[in-house]
Amino acid sequence: MTNCLLAGVGGQGTVLASKLIAQSAMNRGLNARTAETIGMAQRGGCVVSHVRIGNEIHSPLIPQHKADLIIGFEPAEAVRCLPYLKENGAVIASIKAVKPITAALTGSGYSGEEMTVFLKENVKNLYLVDAEAICNQLGSAKVLNVVLLGAAAGAGLLELTLEELKKTICEKLPERFIELNCHALSEGAAAVRKG
Amino acid sequence: MSKQFLMGNEAIALGAIRAGVGFVSGYPGTPSTEILETVAKNNPGDIYVEWSTNEKSAMETAAGASYAGARSLVTMKQVGLNVAADPLMSLAYIGVKGGMVIVAADDPGPISSQTEQDTRHFAQFSKLPVFDPSSPEEAYEMICDAFDYSEKYGTPVLFRPTTRVCHGCASIEVSEERKKVAPEGFAKDSRWVIFPRLTYQNHLKVEARQPVLGEDFSSYRFNRLTGTGKKGIATGGISYAYTCETLNGSENCKLLKIATAHPFPEKLALEFLSGLDEVLVIEELDPVIEKELTYLCGKHHLNVKINGKLTGHVANAGENTVESVTAAVDSFLGRAAGTEPSKELPALPVRPPVLCAGCPHRASFYAVKQAMKGKKAVFSGDIGCYTLGNAAPLDMVDTCLCMGAGITVAQGLHRIQPDAVNFAFIGDSTFFHTGIPGVINAVYNETDIVLIVLDNSTTAMTGHQPHPGTGRTMMGEISEKISIYNVLTALGVSHVSRANPLNLEEAVSAVKSAVEAGGVSAVIFESPCIAVTKPQPLYQVNAKKCTRCKKCIRELGCPAVVLEDGAVKIEPSLCYGCSVCAQVCPFGAIERSEN
Ligand code: SF4
Ligand code: SF4
Numbered sequence: 001m002t003n004c005l006l007a008g009v010g011g012q013g014t015v016l017a018s019k020l021i022a023q024s025a026m027n028r029g030l031n032a033r034t035a036e037t038i039g040m041a042q043r044g045g046c047v048v049s050h051v052r053i054g055n056e057i058h059s060p061l062i063p064q065h066k067a068d069l070i071i072g073f074e075p076a077e078a079v080r081c082l083p084y085l086k087e088n089g090a091v092i093a094s095i096k097a098v099k100p101i102t103a104a105l106t107g108s109g110y111s112g113e114e115m116t117v118f119l120k121e122n123v124k125n126l127y128l129v130d131a132e133a134i135c136n137q138l139g140s141a142k143v144l145n146v147v148l149l150g151a152a153a154g155a156g157l158l159e160l161t162l163e164e165l166k167k168t169i170c171e172k173l174p175e176r177f178i179e180l181n182c183h184a185l186s187e188g189a190a191a192v193r194k195g
Numbered sequence: 196m197s198k199q200f201l202m203g204n205e206a207i208a209l210g211a212i213r214a215g216v217g218f219v220s221g222y223p224g225t226p227s228t229e230i231l232e233t234v235a236k237n238n239p240g241d242i243y244v245e246w247s248t249n250e251k252s253a254m255e256t257a258a259g260a261s262y263a264g265a266r267s268l269v270t271m272k273q274v275g276l277n278v279a280a281d282p283l284m285s286l287a288y289i290g291v292k293g294g295m296v297i298v299a300a301d302d303p304g305p306i307s308s309q310t311e312q313d314t315r316h317f318a319q320f321s322k323l324p325v326f327d328p329s330s331p332e333e334a335y336e337m338i339c340d341a342f343d344y345s346e347k348y349g350t351p352v353l354f355r356p357t358t359r360v361c362h363g364c365a366s367i368e369v370s371e372e373r374k375k376v377a378p379e380g381f382a383k384d385s386r387w388v389i390f391p392r393l394t395y396q397n398h399l400k401v402e403a404r405q406p407v408l409g410e411d412f413s414s415y416r417f418n419r420l421t422g423t424g425k426k427g428i429a430t431g432g433i434s435y436a437y438t439c440e441t442l443n444g445s446e447n448c449k450l451l452k453i454a455t456a457h458p459f460p461e462k463l464a465l466e467f468l469s470g471l472d473e474v475l476v477i478e479e480l481d482p483v484i485e486k487e488l489t490y491l492c493g494k495h496h497l498n499v500k501i502n503g504k505l506t507g508h509v510a511n512a513g514e515n516t517v518e519s520v521t522a523a524v525d526s527f528l529g530r531a532a533g534t535e536p537s538k539e540l541p542a543l544p545v546r547p548p549v550l551c552a553g554c555p556h557r558a559s560f561y562a563v564k565q566a567m568k569g570k571k572a573v574f575s576g577d578i579g580c581y582t583l584g585n586a587a588p589l590d591m592v593d594t595c596l597c598m599g600a601g602i603t604v605a606q607g608l609h610r611i612q613p614d615a616v617n618f619a620f621i622g623d624s625t626f627f628h629t630g631i632p633g634v635i636n637a638v639y640n641e642t643d644i645v646l647i648v649l650d651n652s653t654t655a656m657t658g659h660q661p662h663p664g665t666g667r668t669m670m671g672e673i674s675e676k677i678s679i680y681n682v683l684t685a686l687g688v689s690h691v692s693r694a695n696p697l698n699l700e701e702a703v704s705a706v707k708s709a710v711e712a713g714g715v716s717a718v719i720f721e722s723p724c725i726a727v728t729k730p731q732p733l734y735q736v737n738a739k740k741c742t743r744c745k746k747c748i749r750e751l752g753c754p755a756v757v758l759e760d761g762a763v764k765i766e767p768s769l770c771y772g773c774s775v776c777a778q779v780c781p782f783g784a785i786e787r788s789e790n
Contacts, residue, residue: 009546022364023200031366032200038362039225039307040656043583044754045548058439060330060363063517064537076544083537100546104748104758105587110544118541141768 001054002159003062007081008073009098010042013145017071018049020149024160024168025053035060044100046077053159069157071148074098075115082122090157091123092192094131094148127155127192134187143184150188162189201367203331203360207298208233210338211268212242215374217293218260219244220253222628223657224272225307226361227300231270232660235669239373246660246669249598249628250275254282254297261291261351262387264378266342270298273312273355274597278629280317285389286351287321288397293378294342295351302358303479303514309578309597311512313480314355318457322401324408325353325457328417329435331365337417337454339374344411348404357479359433359514405458413462417454420467424448426528427467429484430477431456437520438477446528459487468492468499475527476503479515502527550583552755553730553771555696555722556649560584560591561751561775562702562720563618563647566710572616573608577601577630579622580655580724588752592620599629606633606642613643616710620647624654624662626679631686637715638687645709646688646717648679651724659726683717690716697722699778731772733788736763740784747776747785 004021006014015036022032030053037047050062064083072078072093085091097112119126129151135141146169152158153165162185169181201209208230211219219242221231235244243260247253250271257267271279276299283297299317302308318325326341328334334356345352385393412418427449430438435452442450451467453460468474468491476485485503492499502508509515509523525532550557560581563574576582576592577600585592594604605619621630626648637644654660661667666676683691690712694705702720709716741763747756748763755769756776765776765785777785 010548011551019200019364026198026200026366032364033366034364035359036202036362036364037306040548040583041306043548043551043580044546046546058436059517060359060365060433060436061517063440063521065533079540080543082540099757100544101549101586101748101752101754102545102547104756105752107758108544109758114541122538135768 007077017145090125096132146184147188150185151192154189204229206335215376217265218267221270250279261295294345409458412460553773558696566706575601602633
């Protein structure tokens with residue numbers, strides 16, 4: 001059984017990413033279960049998608065200390081979910097901070113760096129990705145989710161291959177987004193190997 | 196049969212199609228919205244689907260369809276059932292011909308709601324049967340059963356999934372088959388006309404039906420009794436999944452799963468209670484199963500201790516989690532608690548939900564705030580994205596109660612405190628839902644308020660559903676747009692104006708004239724939600740001109756305007772180019788970016 005948690009900020013596309021993982025697992029004949037944050041939090045609040053793959057799963061929510069992998073769409077959101085990570089579990093995170101208005105208003109100066117430092121100190125199995133650079137290069141901030149999926153698969157953390165994910169993208173996304181997302185997937189994978 | 200990865204709401208929709216539903220109505224509300232949308236998306240062509248103006252209309256149209264013999268489905272969130280309570284209560288006496296299932300999705304937490312009410316109480320109150328699925332795959336099967344029971348007993352039935360079932364996805368075997376239902380049409384009969392005498396007669400029938408249904412439910416396939424032992428756990432809904440997760444098939448106890456909390460399957464429950472010393476009840480929202488079991492123990496003189504919310508063993512507010520259920524089960528069964536300590540986390544940024552970057556509501560709130568600077572004013576809000584106008588730095592929502600209440604609460608406030616200008620903000624969809632009667636009330640009773648309609652041409656909060664003002668229906672057909680301007684004018688609102696909130700000067704002066712006009716006056720701020728328009732050229736901060744006064748941040752709170760090492764910057768991936776920050780900056784430092 002594999003438990004994967006996707007943590008981000010509303011609007012970053014965690015829901016689609018979790019669907020792609022689950023659907024790819026199903027294409028392999030496995031069962032999947034997910035839980036999503038939908039509603040008010042999608043307006044810039046914290047959102048978490050739980051993905052569970054395997055045949056004997058009851059709860060859609062991953063219990064604490066049971067996640068094999070956390071995909072952090074934002075460094076502080078990865079940190080927030082650490083209580084879910086099992087011992088020796090892996091974390092892959094985008095290093096780009098999303099600054100809440102509260103930070104700008106109070107001038108608290110959250111930069112994200114303190115979070116990546118904390119991750120480095122506390123997670124042995126850690127992969128950091130400059131996903132923003134890849135998005136800029138691809139000319140779309142919207143593909144952050146697929147860049148991170150590519151990175152996770154590229155690092156061998158997902159138990160799914162890039163080909164499997166690519167196949168799902170081709171099946172499930174509207175025609176006009178397929179090429180961009182396939183690119184995002186391979187760029188993500190390439191970046192994580194280098195890092 | 197094919198295996199699909201479906202969200203609980205999609206499963207409910209496909210299950211209803213399979214059950215031969217012919218008429219579907221509802222009003223959007225998290226976590227129920229995707230049910231109706233999925234029926235529309237997978238409509239084989241012969242199902243009538245509509246977003247109704249409110250839940251009461253939705254339930255009544257569905258009742259009509261069902262009188263004529265069609266299978267009908269109504270969808271809403273739990274608070275929507277309050278709006279539809281009137282037809283619900285009467286319909287419980289009148290009954291239906293074609294199967295009618297009312298889906299009211301509960302939201303423990305709450306995650307996106309005003310209340311943590313429990314629809315199972317509504318079932319007890321109205322004496323209607325209720326189905327409570329524990330997973331998306333079960334929901335797929337159970338919705339078909341719900342139609343069958345509805346027809347078997349000639350009554351509408353309630354179906355109450357909770358957020359984790361609605362918004363959880365699972366691998367589900369989907370059948371291609373579809374039940375054929377050919378509605379006979381409406382047969383005139385006095386049974387459809389409610390009168391006190393008929394009510395009395397039908398009341399007797401409803402009461403007589405209760406124990407019969409309870410007996411029937413004792414053998415219902417999703418009510419289940421397993422395990423052995425002196426201790427027992429009773430549960431239902433998603434809490435059943437959490438319980439299974441923590442028991443992991445290894446525990447020495449009885450397990451009762453209740454999928455129909457009303458009428459309560461007493462026979463099955465008695466079988467569960469027999470031989471037990473103690474019971475732990477794990478359920479979400481109110482102690483419904485717990486009270487039924489406690490009652491049964493009293494009725495049958497059983498010496499079984501019932502633990503749950505009423506005894507403080509389970510939290511009585513908020514949603515359950517695997518962790519909370521594990522803790523309750525650990526102490527109940529005397530299991531050693533897992534001792535994995537969690538590492539202390541550093542201080543994390545707080546992320547309250549906010550209006551999107553470029554959202555026209557931000558501009559509207561800002562304009563009203565500017566227009567009323569230094570004056571005494573109270574701002575009553577309503578339900579929708581614009582409730583988020585309460586956040587700093589806008590701080591423009593002083594009250595929020597329920598759908599449509601901003602307009603009426605403002606009137607009460609004004610009668611007691613007439614020296615304040617009382618504003619009521621309402622979105623376009625909420626205006627049609629329950630706003631209009633409140634406006635009539637103000638005009639009729641001559642209570643001065645300033646109505647601000649935030650018209651963004653969609654139902655944004657729940658994911659952009661059409662409504663009467665959009666000129667589009669759920670079936671995709673073009674319909675006559677209902678003009679909010681004409682409605683207000685026809686109602687006798689003395690001063691009605693329209694303004695573009697993204698033009699601050701125009702917007703502020705529109706608000707000022709509305710306030711000066713007195714009486715019941717209104718400004719309609721018209722600007723589409725950013726999710727339904729195209730991004731315009733973006734804006735950027737010219738570092739040479741920016742004095743770092745931070746007025747843009749302090750007053751507007753657009754998430755795209757950020758501080759980086761003390762410098763003000765606009766995040767290009769978030770900016771929508773609404774231009775409002777540029778109009779706020781006193782130094783002309785925010786400029787259109789060329790690319
Ligand atoms: S133009 Fe200014 S206020 Fe509008 S979205 Fe961009 S940064 Fe935000
Ligand atoms: S309001 Fe203008 S000058 Fe002041 S911080 Fe913002 S961009 Fe700079």
